[in-house]
Amino acid sequence: MNKNVEFAINQQINKEEFSSRLYLAMAIWCESNGYPGAANFLYKHAEEERIHMLKLVHYVADRGGQAELLPIDQPEQKYESLLDVFDKILNHEIFITESINSLYEVTMNEREYTTANFLQWYITEQVEEESLFSTILDKIKLVGADKAGMFHIDKELEGMAAAMVVAGI
Numbered sequence: 575m576n577k578n579v580e581f582a583i584n585q586q587i588n589k590e591e592f593s594s595r596l597y598l599a600m601a602i603w604c605e606s607n608g609y610p611g612a613a614n615f616l617y618k619h620a621e622e623e624r625i626h627m628l629k630l631v632h633y634v635a636d637r638g639g640q641a642e643l644l645p646i647d648q649p650e651q652k653y654e655s656l657l658d659v660f661d662k663i664l665n666h667e668i669f670i671t672e673s674i675n676s677l678y679e680v681t682m683n684e685r686e687y688t689t690a691n692f693l694q695w696y697i698t699e700q701v702e703e704e705s706l707f708s709t710i711l712d713k714i715k716l717v718g719a720d721k722a723g724m725f726h727i728d729k730e731l732e733g734m735a736a737a738m739v740v741a742g743i
């Protein structure tokens with residue numbers, strides 16, 4: 575496997591691993607701050623990020639390389655509100671999209687078209703993730719300080735977490 579591509583994939587593995595840890599930290603905060611539905615949703619999403627990481631790890635192995643696990647930063651563990659949590663999630667996903675795009679650029683520069691093709695899954699996934707989190711964030715902004723509205727959003731997130739279980743995540 576091309577060394578520049580392998581290096582860039584290892585950086586992405588680290589970012590997906592961090593994403594999983596970040597959503598775990600957010601889930602823990604939600605659980606202790608009265609948002610059980612958001613907590614379950616984020617626990618599930620932390621697992622999903624782990625799957626994103628593993629797909630890259632297996633890809634490197636399939637191409638004759640060996641994934642390298644780099645140190646992971648400690649995520650923020652205190653948040654101001656549910657709005658703060660989802661605002662930070664959306665910003666993080668935008669950062670991940672940029673990172674996937676840069677990785678794709680490396681594969682193009684190195685003429686590693688097989689890896690570029692493999693990365694298409696991540697490109698599509700990022701469109702879905704940004705859209706999902708931006709929809710949730712809009713709803714949270716809409717209810718503002720209304721407690722009943724916030725309760726409803728938490729229930730909705732609980733439903734989404736349950737659907738992720740059904741989907742086998």
Ligand code: FEO
Nearest residue numbers: 590623626670703
């Ligand atoms: Fe692995 Fe949420 O991007």
